[in-house]
Amino acid sequence: MGDFGSDGSSSMSVVMYPWLAFGHMTAFLHLSNKLAEKGHEIVFLLPKKALDQVKPLNLYPNLITFHTISIPHVKGLPPGAETNSDVPFFLTHLLAVAMNQTRPEVETILRTNKPDLVFYDSADWIPEIARPVGAKTVCYNTVSAASIALTLVPAAEREIIDGKEMSAEELAKPPLGYPSSKVVLLAREAKTLSFVWRRHEGIGSFFNGKVTAMRNCDAIAIRTCRETEGKFCDYIESQYNRPVYLTGPVLPVDEPNKTSLEPRWADWLAKFKPGSVVFCAFGSQPVVDKIDQFQELCLGLETTGLPFLVAIKPPSGVSTVEEALPEGFQERVRGRGVVYGGWVQQPMILDHPSVGCFVSHCGFGSMWESLMSDCQMVLVPQHGEQILNARLMAEEMEVAVEVEREENGWFSRRSLEDAVKSVMGEGSEVGEKVRKNHDKWRCVLSDSGFADGYISKFEQNLTDLVKS
Numbered sequence: 001m002g003d004f005g006s007d008g009s010s011s012m013s014v015v016m017y018p019w020l021a022f023g024h025m026t027a028f029l030h031l032s033n034k035l036a037e038k039g040h041e042i043v044f045l046l047p048k049k050a051l052d053q054v055k056p057l058n059l060y061p062n063l064i065t066f067h068t069i070s071i072p073h074v075k076g077l078p079p080g081a082e083t084n085s086d087v088p089f090f091l092t093h094l095l096a097v098a099m100n101q102t103r104p105e106v107e108t109i110l111r112t113n114k115p116d117l118v119f120y121d122s123a124d125w126i127p128e129i130a131r132p133v134g135a136k137t138v139c140y141n142t143v144s145a146a147s148i149a150l151t152l153v154p155a156a157e158r159e160i161i162d163g164k165e166m167s168a169e170e171l172a173k174p175p176l177g178y179p180s181s182k183v184v185l186l187a188r189e190a191k192t193l194s195f196v197w198r199r200h201e202g203i204g205s206f207f208n209g210k211v212t213a214m215r216n217c218d219a220i221a222i223r224t225c226r227e228t229e230g231k232f233c234d235y236i237e238s239q240y241n242r243p244v245y246l247t248g249p250v251l252p253v254d255e256p257n258k259t260s261l262e263p264r265w266a267d268w269l270a271k272f273k274p275g276s277v278v279f280c281a282f283g284s285q286p287v288v289d290k291i292d293q294f295q296e297l298c299l300g301l302e303t304t305g306l307p308f309l310v311a312i313k314p315p316s317g318v319s320t321v322e323e324a325l326p327e328g329f330q331e332r333v334r335g336r337g338v339v340y341g342g343w344v345q346q347p348m349i350l351d352h353p354s355v356g357c358f359v360s361h362c363g364f365g366s367m368w369e370s371l372m373s374d375c376q377m378v379l380v381p382q383h384g385e386q387i388l389n390a391r392l393m394a395e396e397m398e399v400a401v402e403v404e405r406e407e408n409g410w411f412s413r414r415s416l417e418d419a420v421k422s423v424m425g426e427g428s429e430v431g432e433k434v435r436k437n438h439d440k441w442r443c444v445l446s447d448s449g450f451a452d453g454y455i456s457k458f459e460q461n462l463t464d465l466v467k468s
């Protein structure tokens, strides 16, 4: 147990066990850094394979200790699978089965460490093993409050009987009392969510697991702020009858000694006029499945006539982005357009003076980073949760433009070009409106006390919870 309450010191001891996906592990680690900054000790549980990638993000090695967990093999998973990057999306439920089998090991760790708090998001059995050692539990959510409010509250319960899929219209219906008519999904978009309610042998549905995880914790935490998602947080609180604590965006702090942009991008970007380059990035996972949709994205950027830099994983079926480029594309855009399949320093590129527009898949991390930047924003969300983030930005906050899609879900080069031009064109009314609104939000969010204020309040919430 931490020193909490025993010798008057207020340091808490925390165990974190996030879902076995990099997006979740890194978000939990950024929060760990914030808690360690305030002097709290964290034991961070993660699979062996994730250690190398996550370790460099630890800014307080004296206070944050990694403890690797053996992820057992489950029939049907690729050999050696330990994280979501080893597992195709349709087998994710088997990774959840494997995570469930780590319960005895985690139980031993809790008995030994006797923490004040345990943070988790998907291992719904954590409260059962944390309570006997006197620890309080926090279910920490790294996706938007809107996406939880729409799909993962008790009122959103739906039954998929005998594997029969529900209609898209049924899936798209918001739960009773859902607080927005704008942050919603169209029927065709909701189809991508049917996996939420699908039952799997031995584990039930993702929906049931998540609702159990949220119902049984002592407090729910969400990586968001009241200013952007207050009404969704209130709705979640009323649905679960649990306190909801907000951490604010918890953006990564620049790694020490790594604060400059790679010269190849810095030099390339420096060739262009301030605010003229379109930067396009689609997150840490492959999201554009189809080669022809990938090509449409490239062609749309080409036809804007603007300089552009794209950082994107290759689409399914090819191993490099070069193989997937449209014919003659590289020759046509030479000198003003680059498509790159590797990792770039996104926050630094968004900060570069030459970059004026960000075309994003609207993952929740990118959403916060783009709000903090002064780039115009064009959104091309790929599935359910990203679509809701995009609606929040485009419809509620009116800070971005979403690329129009056709009935079959396809976006054309033309719709991408139109969206980019609508925010980049001189004198464009839409461009002016989103820029003005974005400026207002950036002022609020980047105020020096804003993020710190959230973390201090969050720390206070945790302290009160531990004392209760």
Ligand SMILES: O=c1ccn([C@@H]2O[C@H](COP(=O)(O)OP(=O)(O)O[C@H]3O[C@H](CO)[C@@H](O)[C@H](O)[C@H]3O)[C@@H](O)[C@H]2O)c(=O)[nH]1
Residues within 6 Å of the ligand: 023, 024, 027, 142, 143, 144, 281, 282, 283, 284, 285, 311, 342, 343, 344, 345, 346, 347, 362, 363, 364, 365, 366, 367, 369, 385, 386
């Ligand atoms: O070349 C790259 C690609 C990504 N990033 C960073 O990686 C993070 C990506 O996070 P995010 O925008 O949330 O996208 P995903 O990696 O796609 O995140 C997954 O997890 C998110 C929740 O954490 C969900 O909102 C998304 O839908 C889901 O795809 C951001 O900090 C980016 O700055 C880079 O720095 N360089």
